[in-house]
Amino acid sequence: MNRTVVVLADDLFWKTKIEHAARSAQAPPSSSRAVRLVKAAEAGKTALVLIDLAIRKDPFPAIAALKKSAKTKGIHVVGWYEHVRKDLEKKGTEAGCDELMPRSTFSQRLADLIMTYALPGATRTEEEEKELPEE
Secondary structure, eight states: OOEEEEOOOOOOOHHHHHHHHHHTTTTOEEEEEEGGGGHHHHHTTTHHHHEEETTOOOOHHHHHHHHHHHTTTEEEEEEEEOTTTTTHHHHHHHHHEEEEEHHHHHHHHHHHHHHHHSTTTTOOOOOOOOOOOOO
């Protein structure tokens, strides 16, 4: 059963990276804005919400509303931030994010997060790099 991944990000690089990872896992991605986050999460079978905590529009009231809604409080919310912005980490905790991580960690864990929440029971396999033949 494929589930939706809702993305709240301004940065085109991150939106594209997340959407590609979600599509690779056959989990349809859905972009949202902070003011529509709860409605976006209620639509479909949302399993995961990924939020860039440094977006222009303050995401923290939307996160709090998502966690207060009876329909969406069980959805796993992951927030990421620049490692020097510990203030965003604190605000994310207060708003109700289930996981918070610096961008570098988020980038490394993105595929696993999507597999864990959007495709429960699936396993990720990695192929070993083939060595080039010697000349």
